[in-house]
Amino acid sequence: MLGKNKKVADLSSSLPDIWKMLTDVERDQLRHNARIIHFKKNELIYLEDETPKDLMCLFKGKVKIYKSGVGGRSQIIRIIRPVQYFGYRAYFAREPYVTAASAFEACTVCLIPMELIEQFLRNNGDLALFFIQMLSIDLGIADQRVVNLTQKHVRGRLAESLIFLKESYGLEEDGATINIYLAREDLANLSNMTTSNAIRTLSNFVNERIITIDGRKIKIIDEERLRKISRIG
Amino acid sequence: MLGKNKKVADLSSSLPDIWKMLTDVERDQLRHNARIIHFKKNELIYLEDETPKDLMCLFKGKVKIYKSGVGGRSQIIRIIRPVQYFGYRAYFAREPYVTAASAFEACTVCLIPMELIEQFLRNNGDLALFFIQMLSIDLGIADQRVVNLTQKHVRGRLAESLIFLKESYGLEEDGATINIYLAREDLANLSNMTTSNAIRTLSNFVNERIITIDGRKIKIIDEERLRKISRIG
DNA sequence: GTAGAACTATGTTCTAAAACACAAATATAA
DNA sequence: TTATATTTGTGTTTTAGAACATAGTTCTAC
Numbered sequence: 456m457l458g459k460n461k462k463v464a465d466l467s468s469s470l471p472d473i474w475k476m477l478t479d480v481e482r483d484q485l486r487h488n489a490r491i492i493h494f495k496k497n498e499l500i501y502l503e504d505e506t507p508k509d510l511m512c513l514f515k516g517k518v519k520i521y522k523s524g525v526g527g528r529s530q531i532i533r534i535i536r537p538v539q540y541f542g543y544r545a546y547f548a549r550e551p552y553v554t555a556a557s558a559f560e561a562c563t564v565c566l567i568p569m570e571l572i573e574q575f576l577r578n579n580g581d582l583a584l585f586f587i588q589m590l591s592i593d594l595g596i597a598d599q600r601v602v603n604l605t606q607k608h609v610r611g612r613l614a615e616s617l618i619f620l621k622e623s624y625g626l627e628e629d630g631a632t633i634n635i636y637l638a639r640e641d642l643a644n645l646s647n648m649t650t651s652n653a654i655r656t657l658s659n660f661v662n663e664r665i666i667t668i669d670g671r672k673i674k675i676i677d678e679e680r681l682r683k684i685s686r687i688g
Numbered sequence: 689m690l691g692k693n694k695k696v697a698d699l700s701s702s703l704p705d706i707w708k709m710l711t712d713v714e715r716d717q718l719r720h721n722a723r724i725i726h727f728k729k730n731e732l733i734y735l736e737d738e739t740p741k742d743l744m745c746l747f748k749g750k751v752k753i754y755k756s757g758v759g760g761r762s763q764i765i766r767i768i769r770p771v772q773y774f775g776y777r778a779y780f781a782r783e784p785y786v787t788a789a790s791a792f793e794a795c796t797v798c799l800i801p802m803e804l805i806e807q808f809l810r811n812n813g814d815l816a817l818f819f820i821q822m823l824s825i826d827l828g829i830a831d832q833r834v835v836n837l838t839q840k841h842v843r844g845r846l847a848e849s850l851i852f853l854k855e856s857y858g859l860e861e862d863g864a865t866i867n868i869y870l871a872r873e874d875l876a877n878l879s880n881m882t883t884s885n886a887i888r889t890l891s892n893f894v895n896e897r898i899i900t901i902d903g904r905k906i907k908i909i910d911e912e913r914l915r916k917i918s919r920i921g
Numbered sequence: 922g923t924a925g926a927a928c929t930a931t932g933t934t935c936t937a938a939a940a941c942a943c944a945a946a947t948a949t950a951a
Numbered sequence: 952t953t954a955t956a957t958t959t960g961t962g963t964t965t966t967a968g969a970a971c972a973t974a975g976t977t978c979t980a981c
Contacts, residue, residue, distance in 0.1 A: 524835035525844075525921035532831050547817075547824035553832060577817065580810030584780075587809075587816065590823035591780035597830035598765050599786060602757035604838050605880045609938070611758075639959065647838045649939060654960060670947085670959095688758040842968070872929065882969060887930060903929090903977085 469514050469538060469565065476581045490566045500556040501542060507552055509566035511542040516562030517624065517635060520554050531645040536623050540589065543569060604647045607688035612646040613656045614685035621675060636671035702747050702771060709814045723799045733789040734775060740785055742799035744775040749795025750857065750868060753787050764878040769856050773822065776802060837880045840921035845879040846889045847918035854908060869904035
């Protein structure tokens with residue numbers, strides 16, 4: 456009983472965007488169909504070619520959405536932070552997933568059946584527009600990303616990724632350390648380069664006093680320089 | 689009077705997807721707000737940084753959506769064929785255009801104010817879902833494109849573009865000539881390579897008897913080979 | 922029809938980044 | 952703990968593709 460009440464409280468506060476657009480009846484339906492699932496670090500959330508069934512909302516943790524390309528080389532397509540929605544695109548396109556998702560770190564995810572969401576938004580213009588807006592923003596980002604990843608050089612791409620990570624996950628209390636610890640390989644897959652190049656370019660940035668590194672902790676020293684490198688490519 | 693009737697007929701047959709989802713009242717509103725505009729070959733339809741105002745529907749012709757990237761190097765993001773909708777993403781994202789659009793050849797475009805479309809879809813679940821589905825499909829394509837353009841080699845990228853053009857615009861009566869005549873530069877911008885490389889690789893394909901070229905006419909001789917080259921990158 | 926511009930073609934040079942090779946350091950498990 | 956695997960770091964080699972140079976060709980406009 457207490458557990459259920461807690462869950463209800465969780466949903467209303469954790470799904471702010473969607474919750475506030477729903478009627479009482481819809482909220483009740485959502486309450487009865489939403490599931491909360493925990494994922495361990497590096498655990499798979501969904502796989503390429505699977506059938507999409509649920510809208511996912513990341514309550515806690517960090518998630519990567521990625522694709523395996525030519526020769527199994529993996530490319531991180533986007534990263535998710537709390538509270539963001541993911542996993543719905545393929546369902547709306549009536550396709551299997553063309554990407555996979557896995558947990559960068561321990562995660563709490565809320566799953567809501569897509570059938571329910573579709574039913575809601577058919578009668579709820581605000582909710583429909585919410586999804587239209589999310590998709591439109593993501594499509595704009597993807598278009599920009601095509602150009603950045605293909606035209607910028609290694610330094611520009613890595614600089615861009617570092618800034619992107621900072622803006623996505625923020626900084627620690629020291630106001631400089633990026634609040635996510637990625638393997639060099641993930642950093643490479645995010646920036647479309649080999650692991651060696653990510654390591655080497657990171658070292659160069661350290662020598663140029665743009666960042667400092669301590670294992671996987673990356674501290675941004677000169678954000679202005681970093682932004683400039685990202686800008687000029 | 690006759691002109692108006694013609695226009696009405698045009699709309700109902702030319703906007704099949706949207707038209708059939710509207711009520712009589714909505715159709716009337718659409719009729720009074722839609723404009724038909726003609727663009728000459730190479731004419732600009734909209735520019736980067738402009739404010740999006742209209743949903744555009746291509747009735748006739750061929751359109752490229754492109755972005756200028758590092759050092760003004762242009763990248764074709766997607767191409768539009770009749771009857772497809774475009775120009776709406778930025779409005780929904782509440783952003784200025786991040787791309788530009790221009791006519792590959794003489795075009796007829798129907799413009800419908802986005803305010804009207806938004807008003808329609810707030811009360812029309814089918815229409816909302818129609819846009820959600822279009823955006824979802826385009827986002828999936830964009831995600832795939834990031835991987836293809838960054839990981840495939842020049843031959844694979846060009847082969848992919850040729851197949852893409854064939855599937856988009858079809859073949860001429862001979863059942864082999866791709867039904868669009870692009871400058872080598874456009875082919876390069878579509879495939880993320882320099883014009884020289886597009887020319888060179890096209891020549892190689894000719895030598896390997898995969899295609900033949902006659903000016904801008906490209907005839908596909910061995911589609912299987914082309915697909916294989918595209919697949920393996 | 923001619924002049925100039927734009928496009929196509931091909932050869933050559935140069936360079937960014939991948940591929941490879943190997944240490945060293947760190948994490949994980951037995 | 953030691954052993955094993957994984958990750959990080961750095962130097963070297965190789966290569967795909969960009970950049971450059973130049974010439975022939977085909978549009979386009981006057």
